Amino acid sequence: MNDLEQAILLRQEGKMQEAIELLQEQALQEPDNAQVWYQLAWAHDSLGLEREAVPHYEKALSLALSGEDRAGAILGLGSTYRTLGQYAQAKVWFEKGLSEFPENREFEVFLAMVLYNLGEHAEAMKRLLVQLVDTSRDKGITDYSRAIRFYADQLDRVWE
Structure with a gap:
């Protein structure tokens, strides 16, 4: 299981802060990975941190995010x-x-x-x-x- 899959699993388990920390590390390593930014936005949103989620959504959408x-x-x-x-x-x-x-x-x-x-x-x-x-x-x-x-x-x- 890679870091992105691990972060998604953490988010799905309700471990948002752990997911955010893992995703922030991954965003530094892969700044052009749209999925990382999308998951980071989603995790912030799930914690009620809407203002913090906005730039992550925008970054994900500026990259090659597609489909669903x-x-x-x-x-x-x-x-x-x-x-x-x-x-x-x-x-x-x-x-x-x-x-x-x-x-x-x-x-x-x-x-x-x-x-x-x-x-x-x-x-x-x-x-x-x-x-x-x-x-x-x-x-x-x-x-x-x-x-x-x-x-x-x-x-x-x-x-x-």
């Missing part, structure tokens, strides 16, 4: 920015995630949260309603899916 890990890092960075109240930056990252990974519905949901934070309530609600209709197996939701989808972007309209 890239999607996870984009979501992690956007979510971290949102929790820090940096809503404009969060929105940029969630939109980037949607652009790169349009099939990943979690970006729509997290984008809806940041749109709410930005006061864009109608757009946030629309996105959540569409996700609800697209993913629910609940009979009541599926029975009314056409109506819910129709009203999703007309929440403020009054019919007379």
